[in-house]
Amino acid sequence: xxxxxxxxxxxxxxxxxxxxxxxxxxxxxxxxxxxxxxxxxxxxxxxxxxxxxxxxxxxxxxxxxxxxxxxxxxxxxxxxxxxxxxxxxxxxxxxxxxxxxxxxxxxxxxxxxxxxxxxxxxxxxxxxxxxxxxxxxxxxxxxx
Amino acid sequence: xxxxxxxxxxxxxxxxxxxxxxxxxxxxxxxxxxxxxxxxxxxxxxxxxxxxxxxxxxxxxxxxxxxxxxxxxxxxxxxxxxxxxxxxxxxxxxxxxxxxxxxxxxx
Numbered sequence: 126x127x128x129x130x131x132x133x134x135x136x137x138x139x140x141x142x143x144x145x146x147x148x149x150x151x152x153x154x155x156x157x158x159x160x161x162x163x164x165x166x167x168x169x170x171x172x173x174x175x176x177x178x179x180x181x182x183x184x185x186x187x188x189x190x191x192x193x194x195x196x197x198x199x200x201x202x203x204x205x206x207x208x209x210x211x212x213x214x215x216x217x218x219x220x221x222x223x224x225x226x227x228x229x230x231x232x233x234x235x236x237x238x239x240x241x242x243x244x245x246x247x248x249x250x251x252x253x254x255x256x257x258x259x260x261x262x263x264x265x266x267x268x269x
Numbered sequence: 270x271x272x273x274x275x276x277x278x279x280x281x282x283x284x285x286x287x288x289x290x291x292x293x294x295x296x297x298x299x300x301x302x303x304x305x306x307x308x309x310x311x312x313x314x315x316x317x318x319x320x321x322x323x324x325x326x327x328x329x330x331x332x333x334x335x336x337x338x339x340x341x342x343x344x345x346x347x348x349x350x351x352x353x354x355x356x357x358x359x360x361x362x363x364x365x366x367x368x369x370x371x372x373x374x375x376x
Binding site: 182183184187205207210211212214215216217218219220221223224225226227228229230231232233234235265 | 287289300302323326328329330331332333334335336337338339341342343344345346347348
């Protein structure tokens with residue numbers, strides 16, 4: 126009886142612990158919707174997030190972009206994406222010359238170990254990226 | 270539901286300086302992907318948009334998805350040109366709307 130209960134609990138646990146992850150197609154679509162088809166270039170963007178995360182429910186993350194933030198040359202938007210959360214989009218931040226600096230921070234959820242991607246879109250439409258591989262020991266959405 | 274929110278500004282703000290504004294609101298950010306003990310999917314209930322205005326002019330906005338942690342915390346930059354009233358609006362599912370104000374006094 127004890128064994129059967131353990132099995133039942135284990136079965137339920139695995140059901141709750143495995144959220145559906147976004148498909149690579151969904152990720153491509155979300156990226157294309159943000160970039161408008163502009164190629165993603167490496168550089169300018171600094172993504173800061175712990176490489177080893179104990180609690181996936183609340184993960185501090187910050188993004189910094191090298192930009193003068195002038196009327197002629199500034200970051201228009203910064204987006205965060207994840208490969209293996211149920212949805213690829215995390216957040217989009219809208220900035221402008223009045224921001225004075227291209228830097229944002231938030232706390233996000235990570236459903237599992239995966240790559241986090243930050244993309245910055247400049248006012249000329251060009252897009253720059255930075256990605257980090259993050260290992261999560263306690264995933265988000267684990268509790269019901 | 271409690272609707273407590275917080276805007277944090279640096280203690281001293283100088284004219285011309287770029288400050289980081291920290292904004293926090295109490296909200297569960299229910300993802301819509303979780304299932305309760307009875308196998309029922311919990312409906313999504315999130316904050317979708319944060320907007321900051323300085324004397325009525327939009328100076329920052331954020332679109333949030335379920336992957337933002339509960340009690341959404343957003344930090345954003347702002348160039349201070351003088352005294353002003355900063356207003357932050359949070360809005361989302363189930364008609365959620367909350368506004369918080371903070372006065373900027375530049376020295």
